Amino acid sequence: QLQLVESGGGLVQPGGSLRLxxxxxxxxxDRYTIAWFRQAPGKEREGISCISKGxxxxxxxxxxxxxxxxxxxNAKNTVYLEMNSLTPEDTAIYSCAALRVAxxxxxxxxxxxxxxxxxxxxxxxx
Numbered sequence: 001q002l003q004l005v006e007s008g009g010g011l012v013q014p015g016g017s018l019r020l021x022x023x024x025x026x027x028x029x030d031r032y033t034i035a036w037f038r039q040a041p042g043k044e045r046e047g048i049s050c051i052s053k054g055x056x057x058x059x060x061x062x063x064x065x066x067x068x069x070x071x072x073x074n075a076k077n078t079v080y081l082e083m084n085s086l087t088p089e090d091t092a093i094y095s096c097a098a099l100r101v102a103x104x105x106x107x108x109x110x111x112x113x114x115x116x117x118x119x120x121x122x123x124x125x126x
Contacts, residue, residue, distance in 0.1 A: 002026040002115055004096050009120030012086055016124070020081040022096030022117060030074040032100050032115075033107040036081050038092035038122075046092075047109025049081060054104040061109070064090075086124045095119040 008020040022034065035050035048061045049070040058070050069082040079096060097113035 004098060004115055004117035006094060006096055006117045006120040009094060009122045011123045011125065013126050014087055014124055016086050017082070017084045018086065018122060020083065020094055020096075020120060020122075022079040022081075024077045024098065027098075027115075028074075029072065029077050029079065029098065032098040033103075033111070034070075034072065034079045035097050035099075035107065035109050035111075035113060036070065036079075036094060037097060037109070038090075038094045039119075040089075040092040043092075050107035050109050051079060052103070052105050052107040053101055057105050057107055059107055059109065083122070086122075088124045090122060091124050092122060093119040094122050 003025045005023050033053050037045050037047050039045040048064045051058050051070045051072050055072050067085045072079045096117050098115040099113045
């Protein structure tokens with residue numbers, strides 16, 4: 001069974017940091033481009049970052065650019081999202097998604113991702 005599982009969410013104070021993980025089971029992530037999305041209460045889902053299959057290309061939404069970093073460790077079959085300088089506006093459920101692609105060096109949060117995790121809650125509050 002193909003599955004993505006997110007972890008690392010929690011409660012953090014403004015200005016703090018968290019690292020989210022997206023672990024795959026049932027398939028190998030090195031054939032997939034991976035993206036992170038988030039959805040805050042009452043808001044639409046937002047694509048915030050993606051990383052190409054080869055890992056050499058990353059993209060970020062303007063809302064997180066310069067604060068978040070996406071990375072992948074194909075040997076561990078895991079993708080990470082390092083989040084720094086968190087603000088209450090970053091409070092949301094964060095989910096990762098995978099799309100099998102042939103392209104090694106492109107990614108786009110607008111693509112139609114095939115596999116999704118259940119999400120992990122991130123709450124930024126003092």
